[in-house]
Amino acid sequence: MTATPTPRVTIKDVAARAGVSKGAVSLAFNHKPGLSEATRDRIFRAARELGWAPNLTARTLAGSRVDVVGLAICRPARQLGLEPFYMEFISGVESVLTEHSCSLLLRLVRNLDEEVGLQESWWRGRQIGGSILVDFRADDPRVAAAQRLGIPAVAVGHPSLTGGLTSVWTDDATAVTEAVRYLAALGHRRIARVGGAAALGHTSIRAAAFDEAAGALGLAGAWQVATDFSGDAGARATRSLLTASAPDRPTAIVYDNDIMAVAGLSVAAEMGLRVPEDVSLLAWDDSQLCRLTHPTLSAMSHDVHGFGAEVARTLFGVIMGDGVGSHPVPTPVLTPRGSTAPPR
Amino acid sequence: MTATPTPRVTIKDVAARAGVSKGAVSLAFNHKPGLSEATRDRIFRAARELGWAPNLTARTLAGSRVDVVGLAICRPARQLGLEPFYMEFISGVESVLTEHSCSLLLRLVRNLDEEVGLQESWWRGRQIGGSILVDFRADDPRVAAAQRLGIPAVAVGHPSLTGGLTSVWTDDATAVTEAVRYLAALGHRRIARVGGAAALGHTSIRAAAFDEAAGALGLAGAWQVATDFSGDAGARATRSLLTASAPDRPTAIVYDNDIMAVAGLSVAAEMGLRVPEDVSLLAWDDSQLCRLTHPTLSAMSHDVHGFGAEVARTLFGVIMGDGVGSHPVPTPVLTPRGSTAPPR
DNA sequence: GATACGGACTTTACCGGTTAAGAAAACGTT
DNA sequence: AACGTTTTCTTAACCGGTAAAGTCCGTATC
Numbered sequence: 001m002t003a004t005p006t007p008r009v010t011i012k013d014v015a016a017r018a019g020v021s022k023g024a025v026s027l028a029f030n031h032k033p034g035l036s037e038a039t040r041d042r043i044f045r046a047a048r049e050l051g052w053a054p055n056l057t058a059r060t061l062a063g064s065r066v067d068v069v070g071l072a073i074c075r076p077a078r079q080l081g082l083e084p085f086y087m088e089f090i091s092g093v094e095s096v097l098t099e100h101s102c103s104l105l106l107r108l109v110r111n112l113d114e115e116v117g118l119q120e121s122w123w124r125g126r127q128i129g130g131s132i133l134v135d136f137r138a139d140d141p142r143v144a145a146a147q148r149l150g151i152p153a154v155a156v157g158h159p160s161l162t163g164g165l166t167s168v169w170t171d172d173a174t175a176v177t178e179a180v181r182y183l184a185a186l187g188h189r190r191i192a193r194v195g196g197a198a199a200l201g202h203t204s205i206r207a208a209a210f211d212e213a214a215g216a217l218g219l220a221g222a223w224q225v226a227t228d229f230s231g232d233a234g235a236r237a238t239r240s241l242l243t244a245s246a247p248d249r250p251t252a253i254v255y256d257n258d259i260m261a262v263a264g265l266s267v268a269a270e271m272g273l274r275v276p277e278d279v280s281l282l283a284w285d286d287s288q289l290c291r292l293t294h295p296t297l298s299a300m301s302h303d304v305h306g307f308g309a310e311v312a313r314t315l316f317g318v319i320m321g322d323g324v325g326s327h328p329v330p331t332p333v334l335t336p337r338g339s340t341a342p343p344r
Numbered sequence: 345m346t347a348t349p350t351p352r353v354t355i356k357d358v359a360a361r362a363g364v365s366k367g368a369v370s371l372a373f374n375h376k377p378g379l380s381e382a383t384r385d386r387i388f389r390a391a392r393e394l395g396w397a398p399n400l401t402a403r404t405l406a407g408s409r410v411d412v413v414g415l416a417i418c419r420p421a422r423q424l425g426l427e428p429f430y431m432e433f434i435s436g437v438e439s440v441l442t443e444h445s446c447s448l449l450l451r452l453v454r455n456l457d458e459e460v461g462l463q464e465s466w467w468r469g470r471q472i473g474g475s476i477l478v479d480f481r482a483d484d485p486r487v488a489a490a491q492r493l494g495i496p497a498v499a500v501g502h503p504s505l506t507g508g509l510t511s512v513w514t515d516d517a518t519a520v521t522e523a524v525r526y527l528a529a530l531g532h533r534r535i536a537r538v539g540g541a542a543a544l545g546h547t548s549i550r551a552a553a554f555d556e557a558a559g560a561l562g563l564a565g566a567w568q569v570a571t572d573f574s575g576d577a578g579a580r581a582t583r584s585l586l587t588a589s590a591p592d593r594p595t596a597i598v599y600d601n602d603i604m605a606v607a608g609l610s611v612a613a614e615m616g617l618r619v620p621e622d623v624s625l626l627a628w629d630d631s632q633l634c635r636l637t638h639p640t641l642s643a644m645s646h647d648v649h650g651f652g653a654e655v656a657r658t659l660f661g662v663i664m665g666d667g668v669g670s671h672p673v674p675t676p677v678l679t680p681r682g683s684t685a686p687p688r
Numbered sequence: 689g690a691t692a693c694g695g696a697c698t699t700t701a702c703c704g705g706t707t708a709a710g711a712a713a714a715c716g717t718t
Numbered sequence: 719a720a721c722g723t724t725t726t727c728t729t730a731a732c733c734g735g736t737a738a739a740g741t742c743c744g745t746a747t748c
Contacts, residue, residue: 008468010704021728026706034726056469057405058704061733068449087431094452103471105412106448108438124352125400126733127447231636262636269638292575292606293637294613354734365698370736378696402734405703470703 009050018046029054066129067102069315070122072115074135075108083229084287085257085304092308093132100316102129112137116145123151130154130319132311136161136201154315159326161201166318168311168327172202173209175300175332176254179282180213182334183252187342188280190221192250194237194260198226206256223250227260234260238267242279251343252280258289261297265339276341286335295338302332353394362390373398410473411446413437413659414466416459418479419452427573428631429601429648436652437476444660446473456481460489467495474498474663476655480505480545498659503670505545510662512655512671516546517553519644519676520598523626524557526678527596531686532624534565536594538581538604542570550600567594571604578604582611586623595687596624602633605641609683620685630679639682646676 015022020039027035028043035043047053060066071093073086090104097104105128109115119142122128129152133142136157143163146153155162158169176193183191193210196203207224214222223241227233234255241250255261261283268275275281275295283290286301310329317325359366364383371379372387379387391397404410415437417430434448441448449472453459463486466472473496477486480501487507490497499506502513520537527535537554540547551568558566567585571577578599585594599605605627612619619625619639627634630645654673661669 008704012704022705023707023729024727027727030706032707036726039726053465053469055405055704056471057401058733059706061399061401061405061735062704062706063733083431084428087427090450091452094450098452104450106434106438106450108435108442121397125397127400231632235636259632259636262633266636266638266640288575288603289606289633292579292603292610294610296610352734356734366735367699367737368697371697374736376737380696383696399734402703403736405705406734406736407703 009052011052011054014043014047014050014052017050018043060126066126067100068105068128069097069102069312070105070107070119070128070131071134072107072109072118072131074110074112074115083257084259084289085285088287088304089134089308089311092305092310093312094308095305096309096312096316112141116141119145119151120149123149130315132156132315133162133165137199138201138204140201152315152318154311154318156311157201158205160205164324166314166322166324166327168307168314168329170302170307170329171331172206176206176209177213178331178334179254179300180210180217180219182336183254183280183282183340184217184219186252186280186340188252189219189343190248190250191219191252191254192221192223192225192241193254194225194227194234194241194256194264196227196229196256203256210254221248221250227256229257229260231259231263234263235267238264239271242268242271242273250279252282252340254282255284257285258283258287258297258299261299261339262289262293265293265295265297275339277344280340280343282340284332286332290335290337293339298337298340299335300332301335303330353396355396355398358387358391358394358396361394362387404470410470411444412449412472413441413446413656414449414451414463414472414475415478416451416453416462416475418454418456418459427601428603428633429629432631432648433652433655436649436654437656438652439649440653440656440660456485460485463489463495464493467493474659476500476659477506477509481543482545482548484545496659496662498655498662500655501545502549504549508668510658510666510668510671512651512658512673514646514651514673515675516550520550520553521557522675522678523598523644524554524561524563526680527598527624527626527684528561528563530596530624530684532596533563533687534592534594535563535596535598536565536567536569536585537598538569538571538578538585538600538608540571540573540600547600554598565592565594571600573601573604575603575607578607579611582608583615586612586615586617594623596626596684598626599628601629602627602631602641602643605643605683606633606637609637609639609641619683621688624684624687626684628676630676634679634681637683642681642684643679644676645679647674 011022011025015025024035025043028040094104107118109118119131131151131153133153134156143165147164153165155165155167157167159167180191195207210224225237227237253264255264261281264281265275268279273279283297283299286299290297290299307329314327355366355369359369368379369387372384438448451462453462463475475495475497477497478500480499487509491508497509499509499511501511503511524535539551554568569581571581597608599608605625608625609619612623617623627641627643630643634641634643651673658671
């Protein structure tokens with residue numbers, strides 16, 4: 001990739017125009033002491049007149065800050081497009097980065113090894129000042145890698161998965177328990193859960209919490225199905241759960257995202273089952289989609305935008321030298337809408 | 345943002361270990377002639393043993409390639425999360441960038457002036473090797489800015505909007521016309537269109553095409569409403585269109601994205617109107633959402649992922665010096681599903 | 689056997705900043 | 719007036735690469 005030449009104005013031009021050395025210009029632009037107010041002004045005026053701003057690449061190379069943070073997402077590209085979660089998450093991250101004139105370096109990777117390699121080369125190549133790690137698995141290799149390299153990183157996931165990294169997480173176990181209790185309180189005794197990718201750490205946390213809650217409440221039936229988060233998979237899972245004959249069929253289903261819940265809604269309709277009379281559905285991640293369906297979807301709702309923002313704020317903290325910490329964000333809260341009701 | 349010190353291995357270390365000068369290492373890693381196979385091997389071996397890879401920042405500063413492309417999106421951050429289009433588009437872009445070991449620098453901006461400033465500082469600061477420009481408006485300031493600066497850019501939008509920039513675009517006018525003709529052929533005489541943000545160039549292209557098609561077909565009624573693309577706005581627009589008494593009410597509605605169409609579906613249900621018997625709905629951008637509703641949504645469907653990929657490929661062409669060009673991608677094609685039928 | 693030439697490397701000068709160390713002027717002290 | 723301080727600014731080395739210009743050497747040419 002070659003660059004078309006452009007008349008570039010550098011620190012030298014500014015220095016010349018202000019009648020000082022480039023060192024002085026550097027001092028001025030970094031707000032460091034050692035310059036009189038008068039020269040400082042002259043320098044800024046010259047810079048403004050020339051439309052100059054410090055070159056971040058050079059600045060980075062010279063060893064000061066790097067104002068880019070990395071985010072690698074490890075899912076098949078086509079699947080990603082469908083997930084409302086990520087776009088909302090990213091927009092939350094961006095909202096904080098922007099305040100710091102910081103940009104996001106985004107990359108889709110095919111597997112964790114590739115991600116580890118990418119993070120390493122980003123960091124060693126000073127491409128990023130810190131990184132956001134998402135979608136943790138059990139024994140995730142990124143924990144060790146980030147620590148070995150000393151990358152300032154924030155792990156999005158439960159501390160049990162993120163080892164010694166600073167983490168930002170939602171208490172999914174409590175949320176799942178609340179969801180199950182709510183449905184049980186409505187009178188449901190046979191509840192199913194359509195979960196996400198089995199390899200993902202938060203999926204197993206939710207799965208375990210679901211089993212435990214179901215056991216504690218002595219439910220008559222508790223099913224779990226793993227999917228890839230896609231609408232199609234959600235539809236398939238729902239179909240297989242609902243084909244059982246009436247007494248053995250679940251009367252309520254909890255989904256791991258909202259796309260799959262929407263799919264479930266449509267499968268129920270197609271099978272001639274009414275929601276919520278014949279089967280109750282409960283979504284997760286509550287994007288605006290849940291309010292656009294008919295009936296509207298009850299959901300475990302969750303400020304994903306704010307979550308992203310909190311992750312970015314925490315990352316800035318880590319970059320500034322804050323010690324390792326664990327930052328829980330508010331637990332998803334149950335938002336009952338039209339898709340849940342007592343079973344008949 | 346300060347960086348934690350890390351033992352960095354540089355080109356000098358590799359050179360020392362291979363017993364050559366750093367210039368030789370540079371030649372080897374850029375696959376340039378002037379080295380014997382033997383030394384080349386020694387250099388690569390040394391690099392592998394030390395785990396070295398060229399520092400992109402330094403490489404950039406030294407004036408060769410920049411392997412980052414920029415994408416600034418100018419919409420309120422919260423609204424963005426909702427648009428399936430962008431995430432799918434980005435994933436398409438990424439799929440091509442990844443092949444070239446290239447990353448995407450993503451930034452949300454509040455307005456076009458901010459974007460122009462950002463593109464300029466990215467480019468002058470050599471942060472990016474090229475840029476993808478989206479959401480064109482009439483007399484878009486980015487056209488002149490990109491040309492003045494000489495930024496290799498690809499404009500996503502109709503050539504009439506993107507001036508002298510290389511563009512990649514879908515023929516929205518033809519697609520709108522096809523949509524209207526299809527509905528008219530089903531027997532609809534009163535058709536409405538729920539459009540996107542009025543300021544956007546493609547919105548006015550679609551609006552004009554809609555009017556023209558409606559006129560040409562001599563429709564009895566043709567309404568258009570502008571929205572902000574959100575589901576809520578789509579719901580409001582649908583509600584106001586459908587509250588008219590029966591004979592004056594549209595019997596078919598075309599939406600500018602799929603989120604609004606889903607919202608429309610639910611508004612119809614809430615108003616006691618059956619889809620498609622009482623009112624036909626036609627979506628745009630056809631994400632998997634359209635196949636998950638009940639009834640499924642007919643849509644003007646469109647490979648958004650492939651669109652993004654094509655944009656990225658075109659950008660690489662521009663960066664490599666291809667002349668200005670206009671690259672149409674396939675026109676959205678009508679995909680009839682369950683939400684359209686002849687009016688009663 | 690001197691001359692030219694091409695291949696294989698090395699040297700050196702940047703790229704556009706930062707920063708430690710040095711120098712000149714201004715200031716206060718005795 | 720001589721001397722230490724401080725303030726203000728300059729110099730020069732460095733960050734980690736690239737690339738043009740040199741150097742050295744073996745060999746083909748006449």
